[in-house]
Amino acid sequence: MTPETLYATLGALLFGIGLYGAIVRRLVLRKLIAVNVMISGVFLTFIAPGGRGEGPPDPVAQAIVLTGIVVTLGGTALGLALIRRAHAIRHGPGPSGRNPADGAPGDRGGFG
Amino acid sequence: MTWAVILPLAGALLSVLLARHAARIALGTVLATLAVDAALARAVALGGPIEHQVGGWPPPLGIRLVADGPAVLFLLLAGVVYLASTAYAARFFDRPNGARSGSPVGPGRFESAVGPASSASAVGRAGAIPHVPATRTSPRTPAGFWPVWLFLLAALDGLFLTSDLFNMYVALELLTLAGVALVAMTHDRAGTQAAIRYLLVAMVASLFFLLGISLLYAEFGVLDLEGLGEAIAPGRITAVAIPLVLLGLAVKLAIFPFHFWLPPAYGATLTPVCAVLSALAIKGPFFVLIRLVPGPFAAVIPPAIGTLIGGLALGGIVWGSLRALQQPRLKLLIAYSSVAQVGYLFLALSLALADPTGPALRGGIFFALSHGLAKAAMFLAAGAIIRSFGHDRIADLRAPQRGSHLATTALALAAVGLMGFPASGGFIGKWLIGEAAALAGRPLALAGIVGGGLLAALYLFRVLRQAFVAPDPAAGVVRAPAALEWPAFLLAVLSVLLGVASAPVLGLLP
Numbered sequence: 001m002t003p004e005t006l007y008a009t010l011g012a013l014l015f016g017i018g019l020y021g022a023i024v025r026r027l028v029l030r031k032l033i034a035v036n037v038m039i040s041g042v043f044l045t046f047i048a049p050g051g052r053g054e055g056p057p058d059p060v061a062q063a064i065v066l067t068g069i070v071v072t073l074g075g076t077a078l079g080l081a082l083i084r085r086a087h088a089i090r091h092g093p094g095p096s097g098r099n100p101a102d103g104a105p106g107d108r109g110g111f112g
Numbered sequence: 113m114t115w116a117v118i119l120p121l122a123g124a125l126l127s128v129l130l131a132r133h134a135a136r137i138a139l140g141t142v143l144a145t146l147a148v149d150a151a152l153a154r155a156v157a158l159g160g161p162i163e164h165q166v167g168g169w170p171p172p173l174g175i176r177l178v179a180d181g182p183a184v185l186f187l188l189l190a191g192v193v194y195l196a197s198t199a200y201a202a203r204f205f206d207r208p209n210g211a212r213s214g215s216p217v218g219p220g221r222f223e224s225a226v227g228p229a230s231s232a233s234a235v236g237r238a239g240a241i242p243h244v245p246a247t248r249t250s251p252r253t254p255a256g257f258w259p260v261w262l263f264l265l266a267a268l269d270g271l272f273l274t275s276d277l278f279n280m281y282v283a284l285e286l287l288t289l290a291g292v293a294l295v296a297m298t299h300d301r302a303g304t305q306a307a308i309r310y311l312l313v314a315m316v317a318s319l320f321f322l323l324g325i326s327l328l329y330a331e332f333g334v335l336d337l338e339g340l341g342e343a344i345a346p347g348r349i350t351a352v353a354i355p356l357v358l359l360g361l362a363v364k365l366a367i368f369p370f371h372f373w374l375p376p377a378y379g380a381t382l383t384p385v386c387a388v389l390s391a392l393a394i395k396g397p398f399f400v401l402i403r404l405v406p407g408p409f410a411a412v413i414p415p416a417i418g419t420l421i422g423g424l425a426l427g428g429i430v431w432g433s434l435r436a437l438q439q440p441r442l443k444l445l446i447a448y449s450s451v452a453q454v455g456y457l458f459l460a461l462s463l464a465l466a467d468p469t470g471p472a473l474r475g476g477i478f479f480a481l482s483h484g485l486a487k488a489a490m491f492l493a494a495g496a497i498i499r500s501f502g503h504d505r506i507a508d509l510r511a512p513q514r515g516s517h518l519a520t521t522a523l524a525l526a527a528v529g530l531m532g533f534p535a536s537g538g539f540i541g542k543w544l545i546g547e548a549a550a551l552a553g554r555p556l557a558l559a560g561i562v563g564g565g566l567l568a569a570l571y572l573f574r575v576l577r578q579a580f581v582a583p584d585p586a587a588g589v590v591r592a593p594a595a596l597e598w599p600a601f602l603l604a605v606l607s608v609l610l611g612v613a614s615a616p617v618l619g620l621l622p
Contacts, residue, residue, distance in 0.1 A: 008330075015319070015323060019316070022312065022316055028312065032312065035312065035315050035319070038316065038319045039319060041323075042319055042322050042323045042326055045327065045330065046326040046329070046330075048330070049329075049330040059173070060172055060173060060335070061329070064278050064329075067278070067282060068281075071281075071282060071286075074285075074289055075285065075288075075289055075311065075315055078289055078293060078311060079308065079311050079312070082292075082296055082304055082307050082308045082311065083308060085296070085299070085304050086301070086304045086305060086308060089300070089301050089304060090301070
């Protein structure tokens with residue numbers, strides 16, 4: 001197995017694990033983490049063929065993955081902010097204005 | 113050409129710095145952007161497509177921007193819908209209408225209350241004292257609304273101009289992030305949950321798209337559409353990559369059966385946001401599809417995928433219409449109608465695959481433009497009527513013209529466009545798609561187009577008939593502010609005029 005196929009297979013595997021988690025997990029926080037695992041898989045498939053041949057690695061692939069990381073960071077941050085807010089709406093903010101770190105799954109408490 | 117992207121971005125940043133004047137900055141930015149779009153459209157109509165290499169870097173490292181007929185038409189659509197919605201949103205927020213109860217809860221009180229929670233309130237029931245419900249007052253402008261509002265426009269304009277696969281991914285992501293943030297601006301439970309679901313679905317969909325792109329790039333080493341069109345060849349990698357790309361876009365476009373995230377997101381959020389999301393945001397992935405499917409992908413898509421797309425399209429038309437028929441609430445009815453209308457776009461794509469030189473693609477693009485105008489008009493008109501009644505239960509919206517003549521007229525005109533009455537923009541779009549179906553010998557597609565129009569008439573008349581029933585004297589109806597009526601009315605008039613004056617638009621299409 002060439003390193004190229006190894007990385008591509010790993011990337012596909014990560015994508016699959018993440019997709020499984022994003023569908024099966026019930027807590028949205030875990031879904032969000034699963035989506036991040038998927039993203040790592042995609043980046044791996046982008047980078048893997050970049051190192052082929054003897055020349056320098058493909059700069060376009062690297063630029064793409066860097067941009068992708070920034071975009072992902074934005075999406076993940078927005079997701080975390082929304083999850084925190086959903087939690088605050090359900091349970092009310094904690095004493096210091098912060099939320100407790102974890103919510104019990106299936107908790108259907110009312111507002112505040 | 114880059115100004116169409118730079119202006120909204122600059123406006124967004126400026127509206128962060130000068131938050132007090134954000135609404136005026138937004139309006140000015142949108143006007144300037146529309147002027148740029150119009151100048152670009154004129155140049156393209158006179159001299160053909162225009163190309164620009166960002167920063168002077170040629171592909172493969174640089175990104176090529178291309179303004180051709182479809183691109184400038186979608187830019188103009190975005191500009192017009194944004195102008196109307198921005199004027200609407202500027203009045204929508206923050207000004208009292210009648211008695212303004214101070215809203216200590218925060219900005220979300222308004223139409224977020226038009227969720228399941230408010231169904232129990234006996235507004236306007238006979239015997240109840242008509243009080244002014246929360247939905248009658250303007251909500252406060254949510255923090256950060258105007259910058260995100262303009263970011264969405266920048267993402268759209270970037271998407272319509274780019275000719276680079278990865279750049280398309282970035283623009284789609286920006287579109288999603290801005291859209292999710294706008295949906296979440298209600299700050300209530302329904303809005304936040306809808307936004308989280310929207311975000312997760314859209315991120316997963318983007319990743320399918322991106323994985324497909326990464327495979328194509330690994331195989332062919334190009335991201336520019338023109339280069340890809342020359343390099344692409346059938347093979348194992350292509351056979352995996354293209355379904356991944358199409359699946360990602362289909363989910364983002366909310367095609368049946370991937371539409372489940374759309375109605376909650378539109379039903380829960382603020383009216384101006386509904387208007388731009390339904391009219392423009394779902395046109396983003398559609399635009400990518402019309403760039404890819406008749407473009408670089410045309411030679412390598414197996415016919416089975418075209419048939420599958422057509423089947424899903426018909427399913428979407430039927431299912432979305434049936435669900436719209438059952439909705440008790442006006443905003444959800446319009447949202448499900450979007451699911452049905454997306455079916456037409458996919459039907460056009462499927463027919464364009466079967467016959468690339470036929471009228472299907474022109475029809476699809478024309479339908480998308482007319483749907484954008486009509487759907488935005490419909491949401492804005494619905495918002496004005498909701499403001500005057502204080503709720504959006506269709507059964508209790510008796511004689512909506514008492515609240516607003518103009519908004520009711522706008523609703524009717526937009527409905528004419530959506531049903532596809534002759535001479536409206538929707539009619540010409542559907543006619544072209546139907547012509548393609550007849551030419552390709554697809555009776556089922558033809559039946560879907562006609563039947564979908566009938567179903568649309570059924571669910572839209574559920575709303576329109578309310579204009580002809582006796583008003584409920586106990587319902588406390590407030591007149592809707594004129595600044596909420598006029599944008600809806602003008603957009604609705606445009607959606608009909610698009611059909612009357614279709615020649616210049618069709619002249620810009622391939």
